[in-house]
Amino acid sequence: MSNLAGKAYALSVLSPIKPWTTWINQAVLLYSLIQGRISKTESNLKKLTFIHYARWQVVYRDNWLGEPPGQVKYNYLLFFSNFNGTWDQYIDAFSDVVPDRLNLIWRWSVKFPGSVPVTPFKGYIRLNQYDTDYYYNAYPGAATTDVKAAIFLKQSLDKFAATNKDLDPAAFKLAYNKFLISIQNSLMSTGAGPRFTERHQAASELKGAPYVN
């Protein structure tokens, strides 16, 4: 079992929702969709840049194929997240920065204590969290911030290389300096990342790429 793959943590949570309030929960998910579209650039979740992918889904009582009718009494809100950092850091940030959004999504869950203060919230998540039996990450050396910076850098690099071929060397040097400034906050090192335990360290032993000489 490991909830970690490189710099990413896999959080999986199932929390019960009363069947007769599930439609509200679905409406909230829709509302979040619309709001997310309207205020794309304002989204605090995006500004946090530590979630690669996250998903909220409703698992209905009859989605548990193989259970006799009436066996499962609640619907469940299934929450997946692929985030960077520690479990505590993630829940803290949610509680600190997007508490209203979280309350809106989870308040339909049975006995949800609210996202503030953080300790009861953490207790609720822990109680409903399922540890990951196996987790795979296609780019374990990169946090969300690194991914977005790298995409930006590559696009800028290709553009720079294509547009400055014909400059004389002095002008090229100036253009290169301007280019460096434009990508200066995309020059972070990527790799094994912060250390947690010896096992995690062993699993993230560098299998890196050689440099171009």
Added chain:
Amino acid sequence: MTTQAPVETLDLEDIQGFIMRSYPLPCARYVYVHIDDKQVNAARSTLEKLTELVTASTVWPDATGLEHALNIALSFKGLMALGLPTSSLISFPSAFAEGMARRKILLGDEGASDPSKWDKVWQDSNADPKKSIHLWLAVFAADESKRDSYYSQLAKLLGLGSGMSVLGFEDAGRLKDPTTQQYVNTEHFGYRDGISDVEFKGMPFPHVDGRGKLMPDGSWVPLATGEFLLGYPDESPENPLAPIPHLLARNGTFMVVRKLHQNVASFRCYLNEQSKKFPGGKELLAAKFVGRWRDGTPLTLSPDKQDPILADDVNRNNSFTYKDDRDGSRCPMGAHIRRMNPRDAMLFSKLADRRRIIRRGLTYGVHTPEDQPGNDTDEHGIMFLVMNSNFERQFEFVQQQWVHYGNDFFQGDDKDPLLGNNDGKGKMVIQGDSKTDRAPHICTGLPSFVNTRGGDYFFVPSLTALRQIALGIISTI
């Protein structure tokens, strides 16, 4: 919105004085004491006598006339040796119970900083139950002779029949110029130290901008008391996780003791070599590492030159944000002070409010004048103290995520240039400036300028808690 219970005043007579602020006393002696658990009654009675000497926060706001001070902290093993009930012991945080050496991977204490390379007194403490450091005593004094005479009184208390024995001690204090014997205002790398005090509710000091937390309207207010003292609401807001019973925890805090050796020659050599490539020159490079010029002037406020008037003004030298320095063109994104206290560097200053720590440092060893290359081998460094109410959320987080990692500042795996365990492979991007077309500069091959040489996690009880531990009446029933 939830509101926070106001804490207007604190029981200053119950809170150990060194938590609030550094005393205006330049000399210190840190004493490492072992408790003989077969003589627990004697040890408790000694603890009671020591407690009566402990300096409380009532000395503040000025501590004028103070000639010496004493403060006490206990390790987890110390609490065990004093016979705290198991029900109370297991209520302490696991990080505290494990101690600093066992947190080495998380803290980056590897290679030359590995606990197997620590000073003997700390190695013994981790390896030999008969040499465990149970009690940490700090003696502060106005000069060396006052320190020595005060210590000799204490040493008598800790003598035969006390149930305690002194395993060793270390002296620290402000640096002196070896020729003039005048105090200098810096640590071994030449930076002015002790500028960034924390401000929390109930502190007996006038408000100073830049020390507490930043509000959305740009004002500064004190942080919640519970971030630093147990038993009060924190920034969540809730009462911080604390051991039971309540009176054991209340008015106490948790402390990190870290002996940080400074590789003076490596630092000076790197600075000299790298500044040949760095267009701004040596002093600017030194400033870029830290985010302050060596005289303490913040780069964010004065990017081009030292400003002695600003540096000396306590109302201004720590009062700034990164609002107008988002891209790091003044204070680099990965500079030391931007990592230790990011203020609004992460867009959400709330994220920084939960990671604040009280930092205290006193140098040890002999000052090497700036015109000399110095060496790495002599005993010189900083006795670093951190206080917080939660090791994991505060100190360990800062150490793991901000000193030895930089994702929150768009620095990926790049570490703190000064404190990071860089091991010759460190990299730091010094951002350029789009307004002047100054190109960024990348420092590579950064060595570890600092190595950990010892330390542990301690509990700093209130005076009430110390007395109740000494009386053996702590109970969770």
Added chain:
Amino acid sequence: MSINCAWLSKLTKPINLKLNKNGQAYGLTVLAPIKKGHADKLRNTLAKIPPVDVDSPLANIPLTHNARFNVIDDLPFIGAPALYDHLQNQYLLFSCVFDTGNSNASSVEADLDAYLQQMFAAMPEDITKIWGHCVDFPEPLTLPAFQDFVKKYQISGGLFFADYPDNSAEQVRRSLFEQKQFIHFAIKAQDIKGSEPAQLKADFYAFYKTLANTPTPPAGSII
């Protein structure tokens, strides 16, 4: 950020709108019952998949961004006055994000088929080793049978957050690789004195050409 949501309005019975995509990224969730008495064996199988990502069988499917398996032993009980929910079966929950290369909502069926086809080709033995512990796993395993098996247990809809929904895993790895290479170049170039712009330009284009001809490290590598 963009968010995609399929909302389901009925009280108890979902309407499957199959809107599982955000941009070109597809979120797949599969909840399959485990054969009686097989959960511990399945858990052991999952525990023995190589922990280093580059050695994972999933690294053989370059479309995958991430994937996880959770064995669900039972439903959580959060204490009275909540009802006590108990499952008669244990379940294998599989969740992954993969690339479809298009943002077309109407092609979700084909997108999933294409991904499962790659998975089937890349790790047929692992599919059997893992899902073989689940009820109604097709034997012998054929591609259409595997596709039907996954779809039978798929959970669709919901709110899907993606920070870079338009970038494929391959693009992400390529970008990370080029970022690393460029930093290395920039460090070397910094030491070329300002008086040598011709050298800088020549070095840059030589680097850029070499970079273009250097393959991306495999999926799952730490870059």
